[in-house]
Amino acid sequence: MEYQWDFAAVFRHGDLLIEGAKGTFALAGMAILIAFPIGLLVALMRLSRLPVIAWFAVIYTDLFRASPTIVLIYWFYFAFPLLVGVDFNTFTAVSLTLGLQTGAYMAEVFRGGIQGVKAGQWQAAKALGMGLGRTLRYIILPQAVRRMVPIFFTRLTELFKTTSLAAAISYTEIVQMAQRTASDTFRPIETFTVVALFFFTVIFTASQFVRFAERRFAVPE
Amino acid sequence: MDEVLRVENLHKRFGLLHVLRGIDLSVHKGETIVILGASGSGKSTLLRCLNFLEMPSEGRITIEGRLVGRETGTPGVMSYGTRELNALRARVGMVFQQFNLFPHMTVEGNVMIGPMKLRGMTEETARTLAHDNLRRVGILEKAREYPARLSGGQQQRVAIARALAMEPTMMLFDEATSALDPELVGEVLLSMRRLSEEGMTMLVVTHELGFAYNVADRVIFLEGGMVHEEGTPQEVLQNPKQERTREFLRSHTLFRLPDPAPEAAGHS
Numbered sequence: 001m002e003y004q005w006d007f008a009a010v011f012r013h014g015d016l017l018i019e020g021a022k023g024t025f026a027l028a029g030m031a032i033l034i035a036f037p038i039g040l041l042v043a044l045m046r047l048s049r050l051p052v053i054a055w056f057a058v059i060y061t062d063l064f065r066a067s068p069t070i071v072l073i074y075w076f077y078f079a080f081p082l083l084v085g086v087d088f089n090t091f092t093a094v095s096l097t098l099g100l101q102t103g104a105y106m107a108e109v110f111r112g113g114i115q116g117v118k119a120g121q122w123q124a125a126k127a128l129g130m131g132l133g134r135t136l137r138y139i140i141l142p143q144a145v146r147r148m149v150p151i152f153f154t155r156l157t158e159l160f161k162t163t164s165l166a167a168a169i170s171y172t173e174i175v176q177m178a179q180r181t182a183s184d185t186f187r188p189i190e191t192f193t194v195v196a197l198f199f200f201t202v203i204f205t206a207s208q209f210v211r212f213a214e215r216r217f218a219v220p221e
Numbered sequence: 222m223d224e225v226l227r228v229e230n231l232h233k234r235f236g237l238l239h240v241l242r243g244i245d246l247s248v249h250k251g252e253t254i255v256i257l258g259a260s261g262s263g264k265s266t267l268l269r270c271l272n273f274l275e276m277p278s279e280g281r282i283t284i285e286g287r288l289v290g291r292e293t294g295t296p297g298v299m300s301y302g303t304r305e306l307n308a309l310r311a312r313v314g315m316v317f318q319q320f321n322l323f324p325h326m327t328v329e330g331n332v333m334i335g336p337m338k339l340r341g342m343t344e345e346t347a348r349t350l351a352h353d354n355l356r357r358v359g360i361l362e363k364a365r366e367y368p369a370r371l372s373g374g375q376q377q378r379v380a381i382a383r384a385l386a387m388e389p390t391m392m393l394f395d396e397a398t399s400a401l402d403p404e405l406v407g408e409v410l411l412s413m414r415r416l417s418e419e420g421m422t423m424l425v426v427t428h429e430l431g432f433a434y435n436v437a438d439r440v441i442f443l444e445g446g447m448v449h450e451e452g453t454p455q456e457v458l459q460n461p462k463q464e465r466t467r468e469f470l471r472s473h474t475l476f477r478l479p480d481p482a483p484e485a486a487g488h489s
């Protein structure tokens with residue numbers, strides 16, 4: 001017997017999926033806000049001339065890269081609150097986990113980007129009278145970031161998809177809501193088709209935007 | 222009174238390598254000094270100590286009457302503050318062999334960034350200043366281009382304009398023409414010569430003896446990290462007293478005079 005597709009049932013329960021999508025965006029957004037500054041900070045620590053600071057950065061990156069995301073999520077939701085004595089809601093626990101872990105990956109990307117800028121650029125900035133802050137902001141990072149955009153984007157794509165792991169601690173994101181929609185409507189195939197399209201559309205749109213931005217800000221080399 | 226730079230007993234060591242072994246130097250406003258010396262004699266190290274891209278191991282550097290740094294307990298050894306050095310580097314222009322333009326900025330952007338971010342100028346004032354200095358080195362028409370689209374000679378002239386826009390009290394040139402194709406050397410030397418004639422105080426490391434002969438007020442021959450011989454270009458280049466200087470000059474017989482034709486540098 002041929003399968004009878006019925007998306008109408010899914011759309012009748014669309015409010016659940018929309019709520020889930022909002023949750024997914026909020027999570028990804030917060031994680032990105034955490035990941036970028038952490039990534040930059042850890043990268044700069046890694047490049048520090050003081051061995052202790054560089055060493056801390058190495059530990060940080062390796063710790064977060066070695067752990068499966070789902071383990072970190074559980075750890076930040078259940079174990080970390082015990083240590084610091086504050087309860088985390090699911091949003092805080094997952095956005096922190098994803099932000100910190102993505103930050104560790106970003107740190108490596110930032111480090112590569114910064115090291116890719118020629119030594120002469122630092123010299124020229126210094127000779128003009130720029131301190132470390134201005135040199136990074138006006139001279140080094142603009143060159144480093146341009147080169148890193150494609151890798152950044154890959155990382156952010158990963159991050160966006162990884163938000164679905166938040167379902168494990170019952171955070172309201174789109175996959176969690178899809179599971180509920182599927183059991184309410186008895187239409188799992190249609191529901192997950194919609195969810196797959198959701199992820200595709202968001203990432204496709206973002207990739208078009210990144211491509212546009214790359215062209216817009218390209219500089220002759 | 223109008224002494225712009227005074228160097229007293231300057232030493233620089235890299236670990237056990239004693240590169241500068243007691244340099245004394247006094248430079249007056251408007252003077253152009255050419256520093257000659259064999260490879261490894263410490264010419265770059267000397268220039269880099271003068272704007273503290275390298276920290277002197279020992280010795281006193283006084284710029285415009287102000288001693289840089291503070292005395293430490295150890296005689297001759299100074300300590301320097303970060304802010305002090307940044308402020309000082311802003312007043313000493315440096316031009317490198319490899320140009321080191323900022324590739325992500327236009328030509329005028331390269332020249333404007335210092336005045337805007339370090340001297341607090343508005344964009345409009347900085348642009349005017351940038352254009353004035355680009356005109357000075359004959360490359361105003363490239364203001365909106367990116368460095369990658371320029372020839373080496375043009376890039377180096379932009380680098381000179383970038384340093385000039387900080388309105389420095391002196392300019393340091395470290396083999397500014399050594400990375401250039403031979404046919405592009407003249408336009409850069411010509412810009413430097415004009416600068417010298419305008420009264421800029423300049424310390425120039427170069428192998429272009431023609432430039433030294435025609436432009437320098439004084440020539441210094443470095444050998445083994447010390448001033449081995451010093452005098453007017455005629456004295457040092459034509460009647461060197463020291464055997465090492467004569468030897469050096471024998472291996473540099475090529476007297477390439479800067480091209481006097483103004484068109485060569487694209488001046489309008």
Ligand SMILES: Nc1ncnc2c1ncn2[C@@H]1O[C@H](COP(=O)(O)OP(=O)(O)OP(=O)(O)O)[C@@H](O)[C@H]1O
Binds near residue numbers: 238262267
């Ligand atoms: N950062 C450094 N660390 C260790 N040694 C250095 C450093 N910079 C320079 N030296 C050494 O100091 C000596 C003088 O170098 P410097 O670059 O000042 O010579 P130079 O006269 O400019 O030579 P060239 O004509 O080849 O440019 C060389 O032996 C060089 O290897």
Ligand SMILES: [Mg+2]
Binds near residue numbers: 264265266395396
């Ligand atoms: Mg040198």
